[in-house]
Amino acid sequence: MTRRYGLRDDQWERIKDLLPGRKETVGVTAKDNILFVEAVLYRYRADIPWRDLPERFGDFRVVHTRFSRWARRGCGKKYLRR
16 A cells, blocks of 8 residues: 555655664654654645644644654754755
8 A cells, every 4th residue: 555645665764864763862762753754744745734643643742742842953954954
């Protein structure tokens, strides 16, 4: 089954080591970074409010809180600059 808003394996391989929550980083290890990233992509690509995220992504409040923390920390900004 094709995941409409999901990442391809090659896309995930390119970004997985840039994200917080990896085993080798200090702090809490994220349970499932790919599921979180796909939830955020789904939310923005489908142009839906956080509360309308499908249940397969977990509690929308948890996803939103994590996204807010990453955004406040500027996660990804240095990688998005060209």
